[in-house]
Amino acid sequence: MTDNSLLEDFADETREHLEELESSLLRLESDPADRELLNTIFRSMHTIKGASEYLGFERIARLTHRLENLLDLFRDGSLRADKVAVDLLIDARDRIGDLIAQVEDSGQESAEIDDLLERVDAVASGPAPTGGEAAPATVYDGEADAELFGIFMEQLAAGLGQLIETAVRMARGEAVVESVGALTDQVDRLAATANYMGYDALSAVYDDMLAVLVAFSSRSETAGADDIDALLQSTVVSGVNRIQDLFPTAEAIKTIDTRIAVEMPDSEPASQENDDLMLDEENQSAGALTEEMEADAHLSLEVENDLDLEPEEELPGKPVLQEADDSLLEDFADETREHLEELESSLLRLESDPADRELLNTIFRSMHTIKGASEYLGFERIARLTHRLENLLDLFRDGSLRADKVAVDLLIDARDRIGDLIAQVEDSGQESAEIDDLLERVDAVASGPAPTGGEAAPATVYDGEADAELFGIFMEQLAAGLGQLIETAVRMARGEAVVESVGALTDQVDRLAATANYMGYDALSAVYDDMLAVLVAFSSRSETAGADDIDALLQSTVVSGVNRIQDLFPTAEAIAAIDMTVLAAAPAGCVPGNQSSETGSSPTSDIADLLAGLPAIADDERESLLSKTLDETFSSMRNSDADDSGDAQIDGDPIAMQFSSEADGSDFKLPPSGMKGDRDEALAILDDFGVDRNDAGESPAWMPAGSEGDGDGDLWPEAATISIPEPQMPVIDPETTARAIDFSTPATPQPTAADEPEPEVFSARSTIRKSIRVDADKVDDLMNQVGELVVNRSSFAQLFSEMRELTHYLNHRFPMDKADQRLVSGFSARLNDATTVLGRVSSELQEQVMKVRMLPISRLFNRYPRLVHDLLRESDKKIQLQFRGEETELDRMVIEQLADPMIHIIRNAVDHGIESRDDRKRKGKPESGVLLLEAYHEGSNVIIEVTDDGKGIDLSRIRQKAVEKQMADRETLERMDQQALIDMIMLPGFSTTDQVTHTSGRGVGMDVVKRNIEKINGTLIVDTRQDVGTRIRIKIPLTLAIIPALMIQCGGSHITVPLSAVQETFRLDRGEIFTVDGSEMMHLHDEPLSLVRLTDLLNMPVQPQAKSDGRFFVVVVKAANGRTGFIVDKLLGRQEVVIKPLEDYLQENSGFSGATILGDGSISLILNVDELVVMAKERESERRLAAAVL
Amino acid sequence: MNEPFAQTNRESTETIASKQLVGFFIGEEMFGVDILTVQEIIRDTPITPIPDAPDFLEGVINLRGSIIPVIDLRKRLKLVQPAHLDPDVWIIILTVEGRVTGFVVDRVTKVLNVPENSIKPPPDIVVAGLKSQYIQGVCKLDQRLLILLEFSRILMVDEIKKLKSMKRSKVPASI
Structure with missing residues (x-):
């Protein structure tokens, strides 16, 4: 039934809500009384519930429904959202995520939710009956739980004993009618206990038993022995067995019950005695408990009733509504408008095909969504109207009414009215348009055909004589x-x-x-x-x-x-x-x-x-x-x-x-x-x-x-x-004049229907939706095209200069008179102007398109509170996670690429950076550490900083490790400055083995971090100070598709080097090069720098003129594993280039990361600096090996 | 108007069942490729070489904003290199298994209509110094042997990658 796109939308939306939920839940943990927060959570939960209910995902719906009830308890203050509760909510959130994933994969919800439901019940009912005892305990594994559970089991065993006792008496044929009553009572009481504990499965067993008993009781007087036997078999025996299955570990029940279950059907006198004895004991021992339990059960039931009532009483008042913040409202308005648009087209189609069920479903769906949202936000009129329309639609759906022209017109009018209301709500927060006329019309349509029968159907609705008559x-x-x-x-x-x-x-x-x-x-x-x-x-x-x-x-x-x-x-x-x-x-x-x-x-x-x-x-x-x-x-x-x-x-x-x-x-x-x-x-x-x-x-x-x-x-x-x-x-009446305001609109139902909607429709249409959802691929395509345009711009510049040269040449060859010259120069000036304009427009366009792809970095940051929360779960650390500059915008793709590296960085900061509470106290730092995620713009780059106030990176440790791992010798290490030392943690292999000594500091996965960041042309700088903290600074370009680059010439080829990798460029005299072990080196800022001839590295033909010249150009690049100087033939300058991928077999291990098309249409390959440096090192070591062998 | 026309067309294909090929020459050998795989044929386009790539990888060209790799078919098929090459090459742009690739050939003939049944499987013996794995089939056309090339085999990406890595490891050793 549910088509895929619907499902996808659902999954997408739900995931968004889950994301929001997560951040809200984490904040809730620190501020459990924040009503606004609870409302937000409730809201997300409610939306998920609504959607899943609609799509028939019963488990998600059930779970969210229960969670909603729980949240209601938090909201009305009858429960406090303690850690247990928040953990439960987080777990539930995760489960919902799982279910969504499953639903997406298979269309089925396969994950169980019963455990969560039980926990919800436990949390919801927990504190009330048990008083102070249970509240602080963790629900499932605390001492108090075990105690509670123990008591419950005792009661259960006792209750079942009683049951069986009665059953045995019945089996002997004693007082059957009374016994049935007694059995019913007992089962009832047990059911209450089960309810109290929130064991749904158990309750179900009791319910089944009760159903049979009740059915039996009506004919109990006439029942024969066989009947009784069957009854007992179907209730007591099977029930007890099922209960045993439910509590496989509860030995008390198991042993006792099995014995009885075996004996009971036989109903031998001997066993009866046994039973009696046993049961007596049971009763005595458990009697007191049972009574208590009953009392408890009653209490709990009452409490539950209260709880159920309170939220409902609250709901009409809906405190949420007034608090509904603007952004929420905007979202609501946007979404509703989308739905309305959909509605419109559906309705229009409906007119031509009134029996299309699918269409009706679509309409119903939109209506329902609008209703849900408006109800939630307390827009009572919209909600009321949509509710009534839903009812009407239901009539259409079940075929009891036909969606005739009148109805469709009504629906369209209603749609327009909703649009008006939305607009008003947006403007003033108030629904000022009346809906009573529409409601009347809905009623008229809904009830209309029933009394009128067939007569009315063919009549034209709006202008028939008959209307006026009626x-x-x-x-x-x-x-x-x-x-x-x-x-x-x-x-x-x-x-x-x-x-x-x-x-x-x-x-x-x-x-x-x-x-x-x-x-x-x-x-x-x-x-x-x-x-x-x-x-x-x-x-x-x-x-x-x-x-x-x-x-x-x-x-x-x-x-x-x-x-x-x-x-x-x-x-x-x-x-x-x-x-x-x-x-x-x-x-x-x-x-x-x-x-x-x-x-x-x-x-x-x-x-x-x-x-x-x-x-x-x-x-x-x-x-x-x-x-x-x-x-x-x-x-x-x-x-x-x-x-x-x-x-x-x-x-x-x-x-x-x-x-x-x-x-x-x-x-x-x-x-x-x-x-x-x-x-x-x-x-x-x-x-x-x-x-x-x-x-x-x-x-x-x-x-x-x-x-x-x-x-x-x-x-x-x-x-x-x-x-x-x-x-x-x-x-006339003063009283009425006062009220007239309210009634004015409904007072003129007919005029409103015909006159008002029209102007209002226009106003509704004129408010254009403020956001659209676009496939990300489309935006990417657009971005590519724009990139192309930007590059083309430079070819125009080139054309212009060619044109000038041509003019010169022509002038030279065929001397022209003044007028002709003016003609030509005028043309070239116009060409220049046009080129300039084109340039400006295309760069503006580029900027705008780039903005389309931008997302606030909060999208990224919001993923991490959960991470920190989870990381802290098993530690005694306390960390305050702070954000700054969350609104900084960043390319969507960049955000995606950053997610993983950031996890590594944050994990490092939490695991290794920030000290335990005791350590911090000892150092005189505040007990809770601070982890700050910050983002801001810097030129065409975005800077993201992760700062902690932890213990910093131990540099001596790095040295030690480096020596151990033979990644550098002592001498080089001594010569290294701090930055170079810190950079060592980002060498591949450095970090991984580091995990053996867990305390040694950052380094876990730092090479991964660096590589990922460099993949998006970013750079990473680690700054640390012992016992003060560490700051990791990530610098990334605003966009990935266009990069600033250094154009060079080498071996006759035009080559592009990403500027992000270039540290500096300079001209070098041959004399400054010295050789160590056959490889060329130079001193740069008093540091040795190994030099690589790019022509050698890439096996390119050496240009004769470059060789003869005693001077070289050096491009110093910083790569993942250190700096290297590339010797190139010529520096051509800076340019923005659009990266184009190469075919995989071309790009792989080629030393190039792509290509770009230059202004003249020729291709320039883009160097993959990291890969080249690795290649150079490999070749170096191989060469040395070969030399050693020789 | 169009109907009878289309009809006759269909009849002819039904009776003859011919295949349309683009024919091209490398040296004196004539080859053919199914016209449906040919995207276009271009001449006189600057090819940007890729340094350190297998030698048959001629480089890349800019095909209206897309960067397309170009393979020298002569080198790829290890055909005999003539004394002097005509610098004016043709590039046939083919779509082979979803990849758009250019192939350098000496010259391109007109479109050939070859009866389907005249195409024979590749002979066991080496034809024109060409490994039979690259040959889809052969057929006689005007007293000449037309070789239909198996481009999916020619553009076997894994093989190209392997070739590259082999070359790479050889380079340092030779130095």
Whole structure:
């Protein structure tokens, strides 16, 4: 199912998280209370969990899940992340890494995780029940553990004894029913213990036993002897056996149980006695313990419950969220945007192929990831929206819904909204865009087809007549319902049948809520829910309620509710107008009219009918919500006259017709009051309304009108006529105005759906993603090409100079007049300009491309805390690892190449450099040593320094070793300066044998270090001072592909020497050369320097003119094993060159490390200085050997 | 339009089953190599020698930014060296087992169409002073013997490496 690329991504991502985890965990060790750190760890864990769960890697998911629980304990402070815990976490991290590797290799998780799970449980439950005892102990091998384990085993043995005792009694046929109960109890108790200890496998055994027992208990009364026997076999015997298997080393259990297991099935009297005896003893000895254990078990269970609860309580609050730092947010936004982009293309494809499961899965996946991330970061709206979309997608996936155009459009809108939210979150950290409209649409889509059946499917979603119709009907009902509500409220306010009225109100609200639910208007439902809550609360004390109470109730429910609803439908003239009239009427009050109740009741029943009739049109309605803006809807409504609407409705619902006829009357009454009201008036009126409520019995006269009007208002013609007052309505109630901020957006669901997304979509698109993932190979290719370009630049320079020469020549040969000359010189000047520009652009390009490959060196540094941590595990040293200049950027390849050498260096520093605590104290140094990793730029190089404040390198030791190893004689050693001496540790062979005397200091693998660093054209300098410390300075070029080089000529060939290897160059007189044992030497800075003729070394033809000249050029190179002077024919100067590899068979042992293409297209070979020096030495020794033989 | 054309083409290959070869000369001997392995044929390119390399390794050339080794086929096959060499050499660039390599030859002929069935396995006897291991097959063409070379054997990298190391160890001893 999961394709490879997905897996790869997963592995990659997880590995990144693991890397982060590692560094966090190591920091946690030193600062266990750092909440931020715990959050980071939790975050990584959570992401891994989510991804692995999604991909079905059950072990990783299970492990991370448990670790998450554990981390929760740390976070809420109920546990402290001590060393044991951190070690566990680190081990778990490693295990996850293993699992990932396995998954990558074979697609299977083969590594076991049970041991870790047990440890997690032990750590999680450890300190709580055992109190102080267990806490400090290491989980698996401490004294306390053994003790704990011992106790557990005792209990286990005792428990099993009891079990078997009961079983034996059962086998004898005594009190079978009771025995089964007893057995169940006992197993239960044992299970509790196992749970407490975190032995999952054991728990599983008990669970199995319990299942059988429970199954048996139902028929235990009728069970025969055979049944019982079978039961016992399947439970007690097999269970005990399994437990024995689980604890192969626990002798107590083994001996006792086996005996019983053998005897029990036979159920011989003799054995029974034995058993009884034995069991009695057991019981007595273990009795006390068992009791304790039970108590413990209970305790532990309680504790666990607490623990489970607490984190959950915390989660909603999510302290993490506020703390979410910017970079996290950025990452989140970036990632989400990537997902959104993917979503978009998937969604668009989905539109054309709605049944594509794979596509749905992809969409679901993206959605899920976004949900997870936003949930984690506490972006509640995104999370809520995606969650709902997931549910919807699930419906598509299981085929219960079809992803039709409406749905896809909804998904796309939702996608855009998420994009908006992300943008807002990035800008302000707040989600300001509303999502309620989308949620409503999701609900509408999700629930839509079910009631509507097949009818709706073919209809075009957005602009069908039917939508407007459905919405109209809904509005009708709503208005009618509200009318009834207010009618009842008025009656209540008059003090009539308060109790009954409350009931009626509740009923009415309930019914309205049902409609709202049906329509999928969540915001509306919420209003009703609030109202209901108040009403229910009130109903309990309704009998004793005074007028004030009633008034308050009405205010809080009916008035505010109606206002909120008005806000929700600001464009719905019917409601707005009608309510207004009611409200206006209420203060005016006093219009007697009990007819209201009668008229009111008829709409209600009508509504019920309406509701029944609705489903047929529901889908259309849904479509209307999605498609048309309200304005359009209403304008269309206005255009259609009453008759049309009536006709239209007849098809759908006969009752609607009745309304339409009633409506005509009410219509005319309403407009005047509504039209007059401006905002202030309205406010005043509302206040009045509130006051008037106190005097019972007003407003009935208008109420019926209102209710009727509502009913009518739904009819389009009327709605049209009353349209004017609506805008004022929403603002009326001061309470509501305050809330309006919240509701403003959901209040206009239809407009938002159509209008808002568009501009916002643009804004979302305009924020371009800030990072991309590119295959490293592509970047390398690009780098190569750019390198080529940079080199080509120099060929232009050459062309220019050739051009100048040509001009000269032509001038000379064919004298030109001034004008012609100007022409030519003008051209050459332009060529020069163009060349300069090309040069500038190409070097800028080179720089930029180089930057693309750059990574902060923290990528490298972050690998080492773990190393130091592991190295220190078995020592009593204390080391503070410090970083400086982590943000220094370095070529990705260089970083990769540096990783290993750095390990050697750091290991040396930790193992040999920094002294033990005692030694340090004795020397007066602070107890904990300092290991500083530092990086900074220096020209076109990066310097990395590893500094420790340890004991330094013992130079006398080096001398001694050098003599022992016969790598140098005493004399040379005496003459060597400190630097040369230190450099000796980097000679191959020096270090390896050094390991015999472990204390002798650095040197382990230093030759490897040096070679690796030189491979990337770097240099290594060791600086040390006795008892002060050691500093290893690595100097590496910013990039590998282009190197500065010294161009030389030798034997007629153009040859390139990497500048990093060149120490100095100078001209030498023949007289300065002297010969020692037939090899040429010279003194350089009073040091002997062996000279090698490059032409000899490489068997190149000797240029006659070079030989005749009494002077030579010498290039002093420093190689892995010392300095050497190469005698060359000519120095040509410095140049940046692009390294090109040679075919392996050409390059191997050739003395060349590659080639480069010069400006004129010719090839220059690049010297491999190290190899040449080795070659020279070999040849030297062979020559001496030959001389000795001769 | 194209269809009948393609069809006739296929028919002809079906009936004759010929092989297209690039023919070239070293001295008076004619050789052939499957046209599919030939990347291109270039002339007059400066060859940068590699010091201290086996003598048949002529050097490297710059082929549009890539550095390609060039092998002198005459020296590699240990064919007779003529008194004076034409300095104007041809280089056939072949892709042999994924490696792009240039081979220096005296001159290149036109593309040859050789019936598949006329190609015979290499004879046991030495042909034109050439070890049979380097020969893929031979065929008669216009009264001449055309030798199809086995370039994967000629460019056996391990052998070249060995040759190099042998040479290296010999050098100091000779001095």
